[in-house]
Amino acid sequence: MSDIRQTIRQYIDDNFLLGARDTAYADTDSLLDLHILDSTGVLELILFLEETWGVKVEDAEMVPENLDSVAAIADFVQRKRATAAA
Amino acid sequence: MLLHHTFEHTAARLPHKRAISREGVATSYGDIAARVEGIAAALREAGVQRGERVALFLDNCVEMVAAIYAVLKIGAVFMPVNTLTKADKLAYILNDAEACALLTQQELAETARAALSASPSVRTCWMCTAYTQGRPDPGAPDPRERPFPPPAASGAASGDPPVLIDQDLAAIIYTSGSTGDAKGVMLTHLNMLTALRSVRSYLGLRESDVIVCALPLAFDYGLYQILMAFSLGATVQLERSFTFPIKVLERMVSERATVFPGVPTMFTLLTQIETLRDYDLSALRLITNTAAALSESQIKQIRALFPQATLYSMYGLTECKRVTYLPPEQLDIRPTSVGRGMPNEEVWLVDEAGNRLPNGSTGELVIRGSHVMRGYWRKPAQTAERLRPGPIPGEMVLYSGDLFRTDAEGWLYFVARKDDIIKTRGEKVSPREVENVLYGIDGVLEAAVIGVDDELLGQAVKAFVVRQPGSTLTEREVIKHCLAHIENFMAPKTVEFVDALPRTDTGKIKKTGLR
Numbered sequence: 001m002s003d004i005r006q007t008i009r010q011y012i013d014d015n016f017l018l019g020a021r022d023t024a025y026a027d028t029d030s031l032l033d034l035h036i037l038d039s040t041g042v043l044e045l046i047l048f049l050e051e052t053w054g055v056k057v058e059d060a061e062m063v064p065e066n067l068d069s070v071a072a073i074a075d076f077v078q079r080k081r082a083t084a085a086a
Numbered sequence: 087m088l089l090h091h092t093f094e095h096t097a098a099r100l101p102h103k104r105a106i107s108r109e110g111v112a113t114s115y116g117d118i119a120a121r122v123e124g125i126a127a128a129l130r131e132a133g134v135q136r137g138e139r140v141a142l143f144l145d146n147c148v149e150m151v152a153a154i155y156a157v158l159k160i161g162a163v164f165m166p167v168n169t170l171t172k173a174d175k176l177a178y179i180l181n182d183a184e185a186c187a188l189l190t191q192q193e194l195a196e197t198a199r200a201a202l203s204a205s206p207s208v209r210t211c212w213m214c215t216a217y218t219q220g221r222p223d224p225g226a227p228d229p230r231e232r233p234f235p236p237p238a239a240s241g242a243a244s245g246d247p248p249v250l251i252d253q254d255l256a257a258i259i260y261t262s263g264s265t266g267d268a269k270g271v272m273l274t275h276l277n278m279l280t281a282l283r284s285v286r287s288y289l290g291l292r293e294s295d296v297i298v299c300a301l302p303l304a305f306d307y308g309l310y311q312i313l314m315a316f317s318l319g320a321t322v323q324l325e326r327s328f329t330f331p332i333k334v335l336e337r338m339v340s341e342r343a344t345v346f347p348g349v350p351t352m353f354t355l356l357t358q359i360e361t362l363r364d365y366d367l368s369a370l371r372l373i374t375n376t377a378a379a380l381s382e383s384q385i386k387q388i389r390a391l392f393p394q395a396t397l398y399s400m401y402g403l404t405e406c407k408r409v410t411y412l413p414p415e416q417l418d419i420r421p422t423s424v425g426r427g428m429p430n431e432e433v434w435l436v437d438e439a440g441n442r443l444p445n446g447s448t449g450e451l452v453i454r455g456s457h458v459m460r461g462y463w464r465k466p467a468q469t470a471e472r473l474r475p476g477p478i479p480g481e482m483v484l485y486s487g488d489l490f491r492t493d494a495e496g497w498l499y500f501v502a503r504k505d506d507i508i509k510t511r512g513e514k515v516s517p518r519e520v521e522n523v524l525y526g527i528d529g530v531l532e533a534a535v536i537g538v539d540d541e542l543l544g545q546a547v548k549a550f551v552v553r554q555p556g557s558t559l560t561e562r563e564v565i566k567h568c569l570a571h572i573e574n575f576m577a578p579k580t581v582e583f584v585d586a587l588p589r590t591d592t593g594k595i596k597k598t599g600l601r
Contacts, residue, residue, distance in 0.1 A: 033193050039329045059359045062330050
C-alpha cells in the first residue's frame, strides 16, 4: 500500500509538481485544490495508472473520489487490482 | 448604464433566485449582493480609488463573482488573473498594471505571496479561506494581508457612488502577445455592455436558463457566462474546472442545465466518454464553441450526441470579446465557417495595404464596433498595431491579426494567424514567452518553440533545445522548470534535443523547418 502511494507521489512530483514550488502536501490533500491536477493532467495520470498497474480505468471511475489525492488514488488502484485478481 | 448595473437590477428584482450553483451549493442573487456589499465596503475603506486596478486571483467561486461586481461598484477596474499563473508572471501583471489591491485564496497563497513580495504597488491583499476545509496556512502571511471581507447588509459600502460614465475602464484582461510580454487589454463599461448585449441577443439567452461555466472566469469566454446570466437573472452552474467531466455531467443532469459553452478540447473529452448517453441532458438547448474551431467530424459527433441542442460556432478575441458567430441553420450548409459579424458590429477583410476586399478574398479581419478595446495598458506601440483609424474621423477599428477568407456570400472562414501564437486547448501561448523561460534554464544554449497538431489539444507546445556542451539536461527537467514559471498549458508537452537550430541568412532562428 505505502509502495503504491510512494510510486504515485513520485510520479506526481516528477510530472506535475511545480518544480521551484516546494509545497509540501499530505497524502489526503486535494490535488485539484492545490492546482496540481488539471484536465489534461488527469488523463496523463490515468494512462500512468493503467500502464504501471495494468488496471483499466472506466469513464465512471474518473471522479475526484478516486483520483483527487495520493491516498485516494492508491486506494483506487488497490481496489482495482483486487477486483481484477478475484 | 454601467456594467454592474445589469447585476444590481437583477439582484433587486430577483433576490431569492438562484444565481450560482457550485458543487451543489446554491447562492441567491441576494446572497451575492450582500457579498458584493461586504467586499465593496472593504475596498472603499482601504482607500481604493476610482480607476485603480484590483487583481482577482481566485478560482471559479462565488467570492470571485462577487469581487468582480464589488470592484466595479466602487469605480475601480477589475483584473481577473488565471489561477494557473505562476509567481513571476503574477508579479509582472501586478507591476505592469500598478495594481493597488489583490484578492486571492489560501490555496494560491504561496504563489500570491511570492508575487506580492515583488509588487510594491499593492497596498492590501484579501485572503479567502472559505475552501480550506481546516487545512492550516503553511506559509507566513504578507503584512498587507487581511481576512476576506464577510457579506454585509445593503448600504455598508457607504458614501456617494462614484461618478462613472460608460467610457471608464471596467476591466483589464491580460493576454499573451507575440513579443512574449503579456498585454493588458483595456475594456470600458461600454465595451463590455456592448459585447454582452450582442452575444446575449444572438444566442437568445433567457432568464430561465441554467448556464454551465467550467471555463475559467479569468478567460473572457468564462467571464461573460456570468455577466450575461446575471444581466438576465439566469442561473450559472459554476464549475471549478473541467478536470473531472463526469462530475460536471452529473451536475448538469441534476441542475437541468440548458446551455453548455465549451472549447474544442472539452468537446473531445466529452465525446470520448462512452457512457455519455446514460446522462439525461434533455434540458440542454444550446451548445457554444469558441477559442478554436471545431473540425467537421467534431461538429458531426457533437450534433449526434446532443440532437436536442443547437450548436453555435463562434470566433472571438479578448480585444473585443466576440467577433463572429455562425447562425445554426448555416451549420449544414457551411460547417467550417465561423459565420459573420454580430448584431451592432461591422467586420471586413483588408489586403496588406489596408484596402477593403470583396467577397471571395483572403485578408486580415478588421472589426468595428463599440465593443472594441481602448488599447493595451501602457503599450502604445502594440496598441497602434491593432487599433488603427476607421472610416469616421477619430474612430479606431481593430485589426485582428488573423487571416480569414470569405465565400461568395461573405461568410468567414479562419485561415491562419499572422503571428506565431500557438492555440492549445483554447488558450493562447506565445512561443517567445516559453522560449524566455527555456533560456533561463542552466544548460540551455538555444531554444525554439512551435505548435504541433494534437488530437486533444488542437495544438501541443513543442520545444527544440540545443544543450550547452556537457549538459545532461533531460526532457522532464525542462518541462518541470517550465511548469514552475509559466501557466501549465504553456509548458512544452515534448522537448526534442537537437545539435543546432535552422537559421535564416541573417542568423535568426528559422522555425519553418521545425516540426
